[in-house]
Amino acid sequence: MELYLDLFSQPCRSVYIFAKKNNIPFEFKQLSLMDGEQYGEEFGKINLIRKAPALRDGDFCLAESIAILLYLAEKYKTPDFWYPPDLQQRARINEYLSWQHMAIRMHGSKIFWLRLMIPKVLGVDVPQDKLDAALEDLNGSLKLLEDKFIQDRPFIAGEHISLADLVAIVEVMQPVGSGLDVFEGRPKLSAWRDRVQAAIGKELFDEAHQIILGAQERVKLLDAGKLQFFKPKILKLFL
Known part of the structure; x- marks a missing residue:
């Protein structure tokens, strides 16, 4: 089985962590989204959506991280706590995965x-009002993560880590890569992060997040010219 991943990407990290944590055998196919490798002819045969992660299992190809996580959980019969058979626990996980x-x-x-x-x-200046509005939106989502999804439980679905927590933590860590400490002043979120990290294992957690947490240094080495092709799309999407 092949997994096409770029650990700069949040969904790729969730799939990578899940596969490694559960000792699922796979061939790591490194894909550089920043270099536009997802638009190559060969990758197009695997995933016409041209996004990562992507899975190829024999002749079977699959896109979308949530679908891949569920496929891996079912094929490899991973421990029930990842996606419990209990109807309401599973519904709680599905609720988060649908919202996020x-x-x-x-x-x-x-x-x-x-x-x-x-x-x-x-090299484009970002207006302060755009940044302020984006931060307000993020703060609102983080508050909902705490107040609705975590509440007073150790994890989103209850006493054990699940796919919901795994998908959540990689997303929460993304803005941290830009230098924003989203855990400051949020003891509930910080405690949840620590529990998720412990459940995953610190070594694997750090390995998966090494690239994103070093992003401020890594961007100095990026070839900005390679992103110029995507510049209009990026600015339209985020500005």
Whole structure:
């Protein structure tokens, strides 16, 4: 089985952590989204959506991180706590997975691009009002993560880590890569992060996040010219 991943990407990190944590055998196919490798002819045969992660298992190809996580959980019979058979626990996980796309994911990504990639790599000044609005949106989503999804439970679905926590933590860590400490002043979120990290294992957690947490240094080495092709799309999306 092949997994096409770029650990700069949040969904790729969730798939990578899940596969490694559960000792799922796979061939790591490194894909550089910043270099536009997802638009190559060979990758197009695997994923016409041209996004990472992507999975190829024999002749079977699959896109979208949530679908890949569920496929891996079911094929490899991973421990029940990841995606419990209990109807209400599973519904709680599905609720978070359904919500997060247009909330934590969108707002965390936007902060990452507005604070780091657009000004430092593309060389475009970001208006303060745009940055303030994006931060307000992110803060709103983080508050909902605490108040609705975590509440007073150790994890989103209860006593054990689940796919919901895994998908959540990689998104929460994305703006941290831009230098924004989202855990400051949020003891509940910080305690949850510590529990998730412990459940994953600090070594694997750090390995998966090494690239994003070093992003402020890594962008200095990026070839800005390679992103110029995507510049109009990026600015339209985030500005």
